[in-house]
Amino acid sequence: MNFPNGPAGSSTDHDSRVPDDVDLGRVWTGVAAEVWRRHPGRLERTAARLLRSPGLARALLTAPSLLLPWLIATAVVFGVGALLSLGPGEPLVWLVAPAIASVGIAFAYGPGVDPAWELSASAAVSDRMVLLTRSVAVFAVNAALGLAASAASGAIASLTFGWLLPMTAICALALAVATAARSASVGAGAGVSAWVITVLASRTASGQLTASVTNADTYLPYLAVAACCAAIVIYATRPQRGLQ
């Protein structure tokens, strides 16, 4: 069953030198599959292993509509963070930074940005999961860069520990809950709720509203939360026996 002149369509029109039991269409398709096979890059293979989803890794790394918002988000995170850390007074904006950044990334994706949004929206790999994963990737990369910069020079330490680490932890928590609950909305809700609880609990304990982003005692827990959530995501997305 083919459009006119397709090679597979010629399977019934065998060359007289080809044995009757050889289906040329099937042979051609097998050859074509090998010739056309795309070989993912090292980064995509690593992401596919970590995320246990080749589709998510491909969407995360190669779709152009996803790459640009990622780069924009990275630039915004560093730019606004640097401006805020230079400004005077209490870093109140940092308290809402995780929510603002996540919402910004979420709105950077949609029908107006992704030309194939309609198709993506009907696919099994949820576009919201792609968003959450991308958020974690943005903040994790930035946090790692910030940690390295802090080690070299203390100038960026407040930005790294006060903003990037909490954002990484909260987004990792959202992704972990979304993965376990199989719902991106539940994950996002859990992330925002966890952050509100953290801010309020820190304020109650220290009497200072911005304690959750300025208290050095919270840095290690943020790192631990991010690491634990990464472990949960990897565990929850491990290959199921018999499904691969």
Add this chain to the structure above:
Amino acid sequence: MNIELIHVSRSFGKNKAVDGVSLEAGPGVFGLLGPNGAGKTSLLRMLATVLPPSSGQLRLLDRDPRKPVPRREIRRRLGYLPQNLGYYPSFTVVEFVEYFALLKEMPSARVSKAVAVALERVDLGAKAKARLRTLSGGMLRRVGIAQAIVNDPELLLLDEPTAGLDPEQRVAFRTLMRDLGERSTVVVSTHLVEDVGAACTEVALMNAGQIVFRGTPEELTARGSDHGIGDAPLERGYSAVLSAARS
């Protein structure tokens, strides 16, 4: 039944695009006819799980698409060609079809073979490595059909699939639809009544968000035997049913 709709409606503000549609469909090719603005595309988008209904019950492939886990299962078994196919111009044909095969969560080991089969079925083997920005409108339509059928879907939804295809390709596409309809439910929304007559086992005609006729193409043809307007018998049936619905 692969499709079950009970009083499904969809509104956009005050405009009711789909108004209390009830429908059941099993394997076969199901044609969806109607004038512009009749609600065909909105209905198809609801079946594709892109658009949730405002009210009513919808079951696809014996699952409830409102729940995340069944919805994901439905989407793995779904093929969808939207009316306006958005694409990434820098992708090659193979990359585009493979991308959606992966998003449909096909096992990685099966993807390259499935992509090759899908491209051969739409006769795009010669353009497999061509960038999408270099293709004609008809070729892009065939790329869209290839991504829709790459996972061998149980439910295939095609919105104006023959737009831009030349007559020879349209004939071949009808044969492809009939072939797919032997195992799957294929829903084809189209303006072209000759596509329906040639390929569909059943047809529904929509007007103002409602289904005003459902039956076989022969039954639709019979409706126009006395007073329809059009060159072909099926066109006369189409216009006769629409005239009756509007009056």
